[in-house]
Amino acid sequence: MTSLESGNAMPATDPALERQLARLIVDTLHLEIEPESISPLDPLFRDGLGLDSIDALEIALAVSQSFGMHLKSDDEQNHQIFANLRSLAAHIAQHRTK
Template sequence: MIMPGSAVPTSTEAELAQLIVETLNLDQTAGEIDPEMPLYGEGLGLDSIDMLEISLVISQRFGVKLRADDEDNAKIFRSLRSLNAYIQAHREP
């Protein structure tokens, strides 16, 4: 949940949060996802299957390929903000 003083999501982070909520049928709203909250494990509580589902949807929606064997996955999936930054840097025009 976003708490007072937390980071405010950008419009692309809000779009990504909504995509994650819809893809995984989460019980929370996109607006409740703090862009700095960890996605995996603690924080949002996603697991490796969730990450695979998110990766597939990101590939379809943004044209960005996320590989399971990428050594940077821990950094890429650290938070909504880091995932969004990766997508924006690698998306097809």
């Protein structure tokens, strides 16, 4: 079981992957912000970037295409996976095929 699965502190992620993911989110959602302005620990939804469930679906599709992995809409861990940039990057690092 990974620390993400157990609810403990998140594993260290590659800052380059976090930057790549921030760029992917900004480009995919056509956000009018710089990717560098997304803090790895700020929430992606609600008070953070203010994303919604449609945005999550678009991000999941972009992640699938870019990293060769699938994020399932019915995954019970989605709340944790999409909590912030760092948690999403950690999940991608563990499951990517590209």
